[in-house]
Amino acid sequence: MNENQSFDEKLMQAAGALETEIAPERDLWPDIESAIARPPRRRWNIVLAQAAAVLLLIGASSGLTYLAMNARTPSATPPADNTALHYEQASFGDQYMLGPDYEDARSRLKGQLDEHLQRMSPEARVDVEKNLEAIRAAIEEISRALAYDPDNALLQELLLSTYREELSLMMKVDSVANVVMTRTDI
Amino acid sequence: MATTATGSDPVVAVTEQGLADEIGWVERARQADTSAFESLYRLHVDKVYGLCLRMTGNVSEAEDCTQEAFIQAWTKLSKFRGDSAFSTWLHRIAVNSVLGRMRKSRREQDRIQAVTDISPAPETMVDTGNFEDLQNAVDELPQGARHVFVLHAVYGYSHDETSDMLGIAAGTSKAQLHRAKRLLAQQLKKSGYES
Numbered sequence: 001m002n003e004n005q006s007f008d009e010k011l012m013q014a015a016g017a018l019e020t021e022i023a024p025e026r027d028l029w030p031d032i033e034s035a036i037a038r039p040p041r042r043r044w045n046i047v048l049a050q051a052a053a054v055l056l057l058i059g060a061s062s063g064l065t066y067l068a069m070n071a072r073t074p075s076a077t078p079p080a081d082n083t084a085l086h087y088e089q090a091s092f093g094d095q096y097m098l099g100p101d102y103e104d105a106r107s108r109l110k111g112q113l114d115e116h117l118q119r120m121s122p123e124a125r126v127d128v129e130k131n132l133e134a135i136r137a138a139i140e141e142i143s144r145a146l147a148y149d150p151d152n153a154l155l156q157e158l159l160l161s162t163y164r165e166e167l168s169l170m171m172k173v174d175s176v177a178n179v180v181m182t183r184t185d186i
Numbered sequence: 187m188a189t190t191a192t193g194s195d196p197v198v199a200v201t202e203q204g205l206a207d208e209i210g211w212v213e214r215a216r217q218a219d220t221s222a223f224e225s226l227y228r229l230h231v232d233k234v235y236g237l238c239l240r241m242t243g244n245v246s247e248a249e250d251c252t253q254e255a256f257i258q259a260w261t262k263l264s265k266f267r268g269d270s271a272f273s274t275w276l277h278r279i280a281v282n283s284v285l286g287r288m289r290k291s292r293r294e295q296d297r298i299q300a301v302t303d304i305s306p307a308p309e310t311m312v313d314t315g316n317f318e319d320l321q322n323a324v325d326e327l328p329q330g331a332r333h334v335f336v337l338h339a340v341y342g343y344s345h346d347e348t349s350d351m352l353g354i355a356a357g358t359s360k361a362q363l364h365r366a367k368r369l370l371a372q373q374l375k376k377s378g379y380e381s
Binding site for chain 2: 007010012014016018021029031033035
């Protein structure tokens with residue numbers, strides 16, 4: 001090496017001289033061969049399994065959230081306008097459109113969500129945000145699966161259930177926030 | 187394996203006969219001929235594994251990434267158009283495999299090391315250099331700097347190719363290389379390298 005070469009040049013030369021071919025310590029082919037010999041699984045089966053797993057998780061964690069939040073507001077007054085909130089079943093056809101009432105309720109609750117979240121304890125807020133994130137990820141996942149298999153009734157049902165989960169969680173947040181705001185026993 | 191570098195592609199190093207064989211194996215593998223695919227595996231496994239090992243710094247993960255890369259290559263063979271060398275296409279898949287695993291794995295976080303990114307690189311060195319510990323120093327680089335250094339400095343990919351493979355901007359690739367050099371200078375200095 002030239003004495004006047006910069007460190008960078010020498011480093012790059014040394015790096016370029018490193019071995020680029022390294023033999024694995026064991027033969028990896030048998031595992032690869034058995035993997036490629038298996039018949040490919042249908043994509044929607046995988047997605048369906050993932051979606052079902054996500055929904056189970058969401059169900060469990062939203063239940064816990066609900067219990068935790070209710071425990072923090074023992075003298076809760078029933079929310080004022082929850083009963084007025086109706087939503088229609090999403091219409092499943094070529095396009096997976098939600099009914100207008102459902103969309104209205106969802107938009108209204110989404111609009112109020114940030115404000116309500118600010119009033120929650122940090123732990124409850126993190127919990128709710130995690131649940132919502134999981135639900136929205138599930139909605140995206142199921143929608144992608146439906147793009148592959150548009151007539152799959154089970155996937156359609158899963159999508160609807162997931163939207164219900166989202167709405168339900170937002171309603172719980174809304175009702176708890178209203179209760180906190182209207183308490184008169186403090 | 188007799189090799190002759192082609193010049194235009196930094197990682198392609200096969201004889202003309204080898205290249206003809208490779209094209210034939212690719213064609214046969216596309217027809218679901220696993221023995222042809224095994225020939226492709228035997229031809230390329232050392233480079234793919236080497237790349238995975240240098241990028242992950244972990245034997246077990248490198249083995250997993252190599253297997254995943256070849257399985258992905260098998261399923262995507264119909265998409266290989268021959269616009270680039272088969273080895274380059276395969277390397278892209280291997281890099282994606284590494285990146286995918288790294289994203290999923292939290293093990294990378296355990297690799298955090300105490301090197302601080304502050305001292306400038308030495309300008310010159312007076313002896314013949316001491317780069318025996320270079321591989322270890324590369325293994326200890328943070329993920330982003332290590333990936334760029336391995337692809338650009340070890341495997342000879344340009345910054346454009348490196349950034350394309352890693353899904354980053356070319357400017358980021360250059361910045362990461364600069365960072366890698368500075369960190370390596372520090373590491374090598376600790377290991378006894380004298381400027």
